Amino acid sequence: MAVSKDSFLYKNGLSIVVVSLFIIFLFCQFITGWHVKNEELAEHKIPPLSLYRYFLSPHFMQATFENWESEFLQMGMYVLLTVILRQKGSAESKPINEQEDVDKDPVPHKKAPWPVKKGGFILSVYKHSLSISLGILFLLSFTFHFIGSLNNYNEEQIQKSLSVVSWKEYMIDSQFWFESFQNWQSEFLAVASLVILSIWFREKGSPQSKPVDASHDEN
Structure with missing residues (x-):
């Protein structure tokens, strides 16, 4: 059945699908992580966690926010870097020598967001609200x-009958930074792949691609 172009689903299909996939994969992570954690506990002859207790556990908390952290870093840095940096021929870059609408000063109009109409400090913040929100x-x-x-x-230290560490000690421990860096590097690899591959390769109909007949030098 065809979806009307005036329907809510058609107008919001991208966010609906992406959020739905996020929920599905988060649930899958939760269930598989619960099994992994209980297998580890069984090795130490410790009673398994219920689903509720696992949801509140540091194991699930670490795994979840470890990945979210790298995603928000990637997107925030990408938003900021594309303001000032260019890549000749990439669909992800602004034109080398041309000004785009996003570079123009905001002009109040009837349908403009209220910060644009308000002006002053509120507008100054609003002009950078995307990078600010991603940074937060x-x-x-x-x-x-x-x-x-x-x-x-x-x-894990307690399970091994070893001493626990303070947050100050753990902040300089290689374990925490290993968890972060292994995700950070993969995020920027993904961004670099999209930026560079879009110079030569195409995907018809995608805003992340140049037109199929565009030259490699064209942005």
Whole structure:
């Protein structure tokens, strides 16, 4: 059955599908992580966790926010870097020598967002609200990743009859930064792949691609 172009589903299909996939894969991560954690506990002859207790566990907290942290870092940095940097021939870059609509100063009009109509300090903040919001989400995810990782590490230390560490000690521990860097590098590899591959390769109908008949030098 064809979907009307005026329907809610048609107008919001991209966000609906992406959010739905996020929920599905988060649930899959939760269930598989629950099994992994209980297998580890069984090895130490510790009673298994219920689904509710695993949801509140540092193991799930660490794994979840460890990934969210890298995603928000990637997107925030990408938004900022594409403001000032260019890549000749890439669909992900602004034109080398041309000004785009996103570079123009905002002009108040009837349908403009209220910060544009308000002006002043509110507009100054609103002009950078995308990178600011992504930065805040990164910092929150980084914090929760650290808390989850620290508590999970100390739980494992207790299971091994070893001493626990303080947050100051763990902040300079290689374990935490290994968890972060292994995700950060993969995120920027993905961005670099999209930026560079879009110079030569195409996907008809995608806004992340140049037109199929565009030259390789064209942005």
